[in-house]
Amino acid sequence: MRNRTTTPYVLVLPAWIWLALFFVVPIAGMLSLSLTTGDVITGFQQTFEVGNYVTAVSTYWEQILRSLFYGACATLVCIAVGYPMAYWIAFRAGPHKSTYLLLILLPFFVSFVLRTISWRFLLADNGVLLGTLKSIGLAPADLQVLNSTPAVVLGLAYNFLPFMVLPIYAVLERMDPRMVEAAHDLYAGRIQAFVRVILPVSLPGVFAGVLMTFIPTSADYVNASVLGGTHNTMIGNVIQSQYLVNNNYPIAASITFVLMGLLLVGIFGYARALGTERVMEVHT
């Protein structure tokens, strides 16, 4: 049965090659670029210059911390907003569950950039939304939303909310309703049944949702540049401008590695604390 043993390798080979060439090798390439010195004119030499990392962290520690903080805030907003919604759809939406899920996903057929820019126009001082709210007296006349921390955090939460709702929904939907009934039979009130039965069951979904929102939000730069103005730049903005505007590749690659390292440490710490299979189970 030679055929049986070679078949899987034949099937995976094209994707393996693609992922190796354009994902694994580039990460290694970036590592090597982060250890070079030089500039665009004289070229870059492989000098194993670890100092790039020192420069990167000492120059941009503020943006790094701000990114992690914004990502954490946006993730918390997503949990606070998304959990009750996932709960209601899973337990109360009855036959319309899939319709509600579809409604959550529909806005995402519009380009991410276009949606974020739309928020900029809606929230401008005299914009369509904020201006209208001000003119009917629902918002104070001197209220400014754009170019602030809340604007960036809300923009991030807006763009990544489905990544929190869907995994939580997935675990709640699979939950056996008899477990809740059993809790009630054992005289648990609504709050007790939630805290002691529903919440523990839903935690793997929350964990997966946290991974899927925290990683992209803390590395995003679109929301920070569109909604945050000049004082709320994140690490993504730095990476983007160092690569594409200043062409300062060694430093840019170092910062990217620092970001990746921080996120990896976070993920592994997180997975160890919770058990990897619980995280992977929902995620994949």
Place this chain on the structure above:
Amino acid sequence: MSAHLGTEAASGRGRTAPAAPARTVRPRRRIDWGRYYTWLVLAWLFTPILFMVAFSFNDPAGKHNITWQGFTFRWYANAFAHPTLNEAMFNSVSIALLSMVIAGVLGSLLGLALGRFSFRGKQLTNLVMFSAISAPEVVLGAALLSTFLMMNVTTGYWTTVIAHVMFCVSFVAITVRARVITLDPALEEAARDLGAGPFTTFRLVTLPMLFPAIMAGGLLAFALSIDDYIITTFVSGDVTTFPLWVWGSTRVGIPPQVNVMGTLLFGVGVLMAVVNVVMARRRS
């Protein structure tokens, strides 16, 4: 109190069972706050979409399409008045189609292998896929650009296709794998018992059963590709896609044609979603 009532109910049930029908508790007429809440969040999700659609019918006075001036169909009649925008849109759609086909084929083969066979390197494959999915876009873009720079590859149309296929493959593979796992191997055995060779079995039995998952994976790849901004900015060189064009025009004023194209794309997305739901209903 509740304990007392509970015992009474239990003993009462004991006396009248088993012939008596299950006691139905009349649902109390409570306000379903969860429903209002869910619709409120949906309203939040749809706000920028409504803005975009409404302002595709606006007749702005100056270059900035941000205050409502009057209703017009003008921009739909002149949807293709900006040659560079048309080119960007054409690039976006053609790159998305190429990514859909290439990532669709590679990802389906990978998903089939992962779902059906056990082979050496399976764990590693899962790990690489998991990393490729969870790595932030800015890291993927920066890594690819670093490598293209070091290899002296000029970035442009094809490097963008390469990048898009790279980040779509894992999503397709996961979608297909989920379907492969649920397939009944007895069906393929039956085909072999009836004298079908491996290729005939695959073509006539396996492939048709996997087709919905392959389509779903391909559409996901299309959607991810056409919406991508961050990775594309790193690897597209002088080539402009729709999100990049929109971003570039924010300073000089986004023409209403952008809203028109966004609205049309959204319409196509809604249509596909509705067709998908209808087809799923009919199948079940």
